[in-house]
Amino acid sequence: KGPTPTEVETIAEVISSIRESVGIKVCASLGILDRASLLLLKDAGLARYHHNIETSRRFFPRIVTTHTFDDRLRTIHEAKEAGLEVCSGGIIGLGEKEEDRIDMALTLKELDVDSVPINILVPLKGTPLEGIDAISMADVLRAIAIFRLVMGNKTIRIAAGRESALKDFQGLAFMAGANGMMIGGYLTVRGRPPEEDLAMVAEIKKLWNG
Template structure:
């Protein structure tokens, strides 16, 4: 059955929900067969290039939203550093560091439901600085409208990141201070503004495989160019602090599922990669990924960029 689905995707026939649910039930010796098929799809649709991005937590903590996984929520009691929007010089320095260790894209991230107008103007200048360094500027600034996004595009923004996080069905279980519909509205504004769209989610929140399949199909229909795959890192002081870490093979199976449903999109493995995959981190490309977030995350540490560059080289792939 896996070979049948592989042939279907290679022939440019998209998989349906039933096909995705079949992949979700793959187990035993079929798992490696699934990974090998996903790897073949990666080569067929994305070649040998691994897209690298890095982020900066430009404004941290005190977010009024109540997302259950997030340490930056004002409802959480997590012990994290909190600060207002960083100055322009600091962001430029972080972008220079990201470029030095091989990142192609650099994303400015702020906490909160929505970036204020004064902050937006300051960030527009930061985006110009990032562009001048030769990096592709990205931003994660919450729920914005088309006019606000167009201002950023005019300043040089290439891509806007706005995660669905999970399926429409499960979203109310993890957040009640904004809606799934608000997220969809922002995503459509991103496309209307002519920006590249980065949108994915977090896995291990308590969702079912059906939710994972439904989100993948939704992202395909919304036209996401890059799909970040994050794995929950339970943080003390958040509502999900007692949640366990998923098995590495479950995490890798999610990557393969997304490669099958979104064969021609960037499947980028981001938060929780090192913590969830552990010794199986080297399997990310075999499972179908063609993009990585390198360096640290927002409030937690990631793998060293040097280690990831060595991994890419060992696989015979190219970074950039």
């Protein structure tokens, strides 16, 4: 679920070292934590906590069995109470319905998170969802548009799975409502070279700036 108190102390030391040596803002993704641990990390220099809700409350038990949806929400509330920015989103293409995507977006709006990563399932051999039908490109773009309508001016980032789901049409995600993306490798799949993403961003800026 999350690191032990001793591990949290070690992570806090690492965060402090990063802040002192590099000076960049630090975001951590460590699972379920209590407020005391989050406060310790904030005092060490942590700026943002990443903790996805994954999907809707209704669909969550079909995907996660080790803890509850409320456990996830509790950690997000604790992170906000600790004064941290919060990055929270989920995965689409798990077999959920569009209503689940809408409910996920509404939950994130209620939580008032700062950034919303949208991951797209990549069915991998040997995993429980290896045989699931891939979500269509149209449904991915529709989901991004829904999140934009619900989340207002919050940052919406397309993340893992965008390369395989959108292929040569990744730029359409930004027309649908995304205004950020994660680049490089992900947890289970490799991304594409950052140079390709930077070139795409340059072209998108030309469109946005007219």
